[in-house]
Amino acid sequence: MRTPVNVTVTGAAGQIGYALLFRIASGAMLGPDTPVRLKLLEIPQGVKAAEGTAMELDDCAFPLLAGIDIDDDATRAFDGTNVALLVGARPRGPGMERADLLEANGGIFGPQGTAINDGAADDVRVLVVGNPANTNALIASSHAPDVPDDRFTAMTRLDHNRALSQVAHKAGVPVSEVRRLTIWGNHSATQYPDLFHADVAGSPGGTLTADTAWLTDDFIPTVAKRGAAIIDARGASSAASAANAAIDHVHDWVHGTPAGDWTSAGLVSHGEYGVPEGLVCSYPVTSSDGAWHVVEDLELDAFSRERIDASVAELVAERDTVRSLGLV
Numbered sequence: 375m376r377t378p379v380n381v382t383v384t385g386a387a388g389q390i391g392y393a394l395l396f397r398i399a400s401g402a403m404l405g406p407d408t409p410v411r412l413k414l415l416e417i418p419q420g421v422k423a424a425e426g427t428a429m430e431l432d433d434c435a436f437p438l439l440a441g442i443d444i445d446d447d448a449t450r451a452f453d454g455t456n457v458a459l460l461v462g463a464r465p466r467g468p469g470m471e472r473a474d475l476l477e478a479n480g481g482i483f484g485p486q487g488t489a490i491n492d493g494a495a496d497d498v499r500v501l502v503v504g505n506p507a508n509t510n511a512l513i514a515s516s517h518a519p520d521v522p523d524d525r526f527t528a529m530t531r532l533d534h535n536r537a538l539s540q541v542a543h544k545a546g547v548p549v550s551e552v553r554r555l556t557i558w559g560n561h562s563a564t565q566y567p568d569l570f571h572a573d574v575a576g577s578p579g580g581t582l583t584a585d586t587a588w589l590t591d592d593f594i595p596t597v598a599k600r601g602a603a604i605i606d607a608r609g610a611s612s613a614a615s616a617a618n619a620a621i622d623h624v625h626d627w628v629h630g631t632p633a634g635d636w637t638s639a640g641l642v643s644h645g646e647y648g649v650p651e652g653l654v655c656s657y658p659v660t661s662s663d664g665a666w667h668v669v670e671d672l673e674l675d676a677f678s679r680e681r682i683d684a685s686v687a688e689l690v691a692e693r694d695t696v697r698s699l700g701l702v
């Protein structure tokens with residue numbers, strides 16, 4: 375049997391963790407031939423619940439699950455890790471300003487970045503799910519100077535998948551017929567789901583954009599505010615769909631994206647599409663040879679440019695806040 379891949383999951387006792395761990399252990403993320411060792415990181419109050427989840431994982435008798443470690447210490451949890459899913463984060467509490475939220479999360483993602491820098495495997499890949507995901511990824515990356523910044527990513531795959539489904543419903547086609555959608559910018563209400571370059575069952579996605587009322591009043595806000603709609607309906611935030619998106623993201627990072635298609639991921643900008651360098655921004659991306667690549671040279675009209683710029687401006691403001699707090 376191959377050497378197990380070490381997968382660290384933070385916030386393992388949370389609701390996304392509960393939906394995620396079983397799928398990782400089943401092979402859905404890294405494939406049916408790759409054994410995994412799970413390394414669960416929780417805060418001390420979460421350790422007992424994580425132990426319960428580990429008991430259930432045991433009870434599944436997954437052939438690919440080579441072992442489970444549970445820890446409340448980041449240094450140990452990231453030691454030797456190959457894939458790190460940073461899910462645990464500090465939620466916004468009552469009366470908390472954005473700067474307070476960023477500062478609280480800086481206290482989590484800074485030390486986790488340091489632990490990854492010091493102990494993770496050379497091939498480590500990091501996906502930040504915990505919100506504010508883009509800026510948390512920026513903080514973690516900036517605490518890991520020895521890890522190439524292209525190993526730090528933020529999750530916008532859930533937004534991407536939500537957009538795929540909305541377009542499939544609108545066009546009356548299977549979701550597999552919708553390709554080359556993009557989520558640009560921040561994983562927040564300012565994100566811009568772009569279907570001007572999409573392929574919808576062989577037709578340009580741009581034909582759907584002719585219905586401007588649907589585009590601006592329905593599609594874009596439905597995708598951007600879907601998280602709030604789920605909370606309204608379910609009484610709890612997206613969990614299984616978020617876990618599924620994390621599985622999709624890492625799966626494609628490792629195994630590649632299909633020819634002729636792309637997906638969306640938050641990557642450290644190297645100035646693509648005029649996004650300031652260093653921001654973690656969602657882009658159209660392909661994956662090959664185990665690395666993400668930004669799809670370049672897409673033409674952006676004024677409608678798209680304005681929305682991308684607004685979301686990037688929010689990322690700049692978040693970066694400036696964490697910079698002023700000394701977190702990056």
Ligand code: NAX
Nearest residue numbers: 385387388389390415416417420462463504505529532616
């Ligand atoms: P839960 O509150 O159910 O679970 C979070 C878990 O993280 C808890 O068990 C908590 O004890 C643990 N935790 C907190 N601080 C930690 C630390 N320093 N180290 C290790 N564990 C820690 O939240 P859940 O619904 O699972 O959501 C987790 C995060 O995902 C939240 O920040 C949420 O906002 C974010 N989301 C991100 C999405 C995305 O698309 N990027 C979508 C879904 C989700 O909203």
